[in-house]
Amino acid sequence: MNLNLLPARTGIVWVKLGIRTFLKQPLALTGLFFMFMAVMTIASQVPYIGFVLAMTLLPAATLGLMAATVEATQGKFPMPLVLLVAFRGDKAKTRAMLVLGGLYAFGFLLAMGASYLVDGGDFARVYLGGATPTREMMMAPEFQGAMWVFIGLHLPLSLTFWHAPALIYWHDFTPLKSLFFSAVACLRNFWAFAVFGVMWLSVLVMAVVLVTTLSALVGNPELAGDVLFPVLLLMAAMFFTSLYFTFRDTFELPAETAEKTTS
Incomplete structure (x- = not known):
C-alpha cells in the first residue's frame, strides 16, 4: 500500500467526482443517505446510551456510504444492505x-466535555438537540468560546478517523494502525484537504444564495425556508459521496479489493 502525495488542486477534483457520481445514481444515493441519517437518529434515541451508540456506529455507517459510492462508480444501483458492509465481512x-467506533465516541465525548467546562454545557445541549438556542445565548462569549474549543478538538479528531474505516475494511489494518495512517495521510496532503473543505463550503454558500435569491425573485421569502432544508440534505449526500475519492486517490485502492464491496 502506497501513500500518494497529492497537489492542492486534487481537492477540487474530489468535489467534482462526488457531485458527478451522485448524479449518476441520485435516487439510490439520496435514499441511502436518508437511511444513514435515520440509523443515526434512531440509535441516538436509545435510553442512556443512545448518543454513544450513534457515535460508535458512525464510522461503520460512513464506510457503508463509501461502499455505495464504489458501486455507483461501477454503474451499479447500490442497495440498502451496502450500509451494513462493515458487519458483513469476517468477525475480526x-x-x-x-x-x-468506540474510540471515536470516546474522543467526541472528550471534545464535548471540554466545551462543557467553558460554558457550563450550553453549547453541548444545543449541539446535541437538548436545548433551543437563543440569540443572547449564541452571542455570549462563553458560548462562542465553547464552540471554538469543540471545533478545535473535533477537527483533528475527524481527520484522524477520516480514512480509518476504509483502511480497516479494504486494507486489513488494525484500529490503531488505521488511525495513525489516516492522520499521516491527512497531514501529508493537508492542502488537498484544505481545498476540498473550502470548495464544499463554497458550493454550500452558492446553494444558499441561489435558493434565497430565487425565493426573493418570486416574491415569496418563506419559500427559501421550505426549499433550503432539502437542498442542504442533498448537498450533504453529495459530500458523503465524495469521501470515497479522498481515500481512493490517497491510498490506491486495488481493483481486486474494491470488488469485494459487492460480494
Missing part, C-alpha cells in the same frame, strides 16, 4: 470496526 474486521 467487525470487531475492529466496533473498536474504532
Whole structure:
C-alpha cells in the first residue's frame, strides 16, 4: 500500500467526482443517505446510551456510504444492505470496526466535555438537540468560546478517523494502525484537504444564495425556508459521496479489493 502525495488542486477534483457520481445514481444515493441519517437518529434515541451508540456506529455507517459510492462508480444501483458492509465481512474486521467506533465516541465525548467546562454545557445541549438556542445565548462569549474549543478538538479528531474505516475494511489494518495512517495521510496532503473543505463550503454558500435569491425573485421569502432544508440534505449526500475519492486517490485502492464491496 502506497501513500500518494497529492497537489492542492486534487481537492477540487474530489468535489467534482462526488457531485458527478451522485448524479449518476441520485435516487439510490439520496435514499441511502436518508437511511444513514435515520440509523443515526434512531440509535441516538436509545435510553442512556443512545448518543454513544450513534457515535460508535458512525464510522461503520460512513464506510457503508463509501461502499455505495464504489458501486455507483461501477454503474451499479447500490442497495440498502451496502450500509451494513462493515458487519458483513469476517468477525475480526467487525470487531475492529466496533473498536474504532468506540474510540471515536470516546474522543467526541472528550471534545464535548471540554466545551462543557467553558460554558457550563450550553453549547453541548444545543449541539446535541437538548436545548433551543437563543440569540443572547449564541452571542455570549462563553458560548462562542465553547464552540471554538469543540471545533478545535473535533477537527483533528475527524481527520484522524477520516480514512480509518476504509483502511480497516479494504486494507486489513488494525484500529490503531488505521488511525495513525489516516492522520499521516491527512497531514501529508493537508492542502488537498484544505481545498476540498473550502470548495464544499463554497458550493454550500452558492446553494444558499441561489435558493434565497430565487425565493426573493418570486416574491415569496418563506419559500427559501421550505426549499433550503432539502437542498442542504442533498448537498450533504453529495459530500458523503465524495469521501470515497479522498481515500481512493490517497491510498490506491486495488481493483481486486474494491470488488469485494459487492460480494
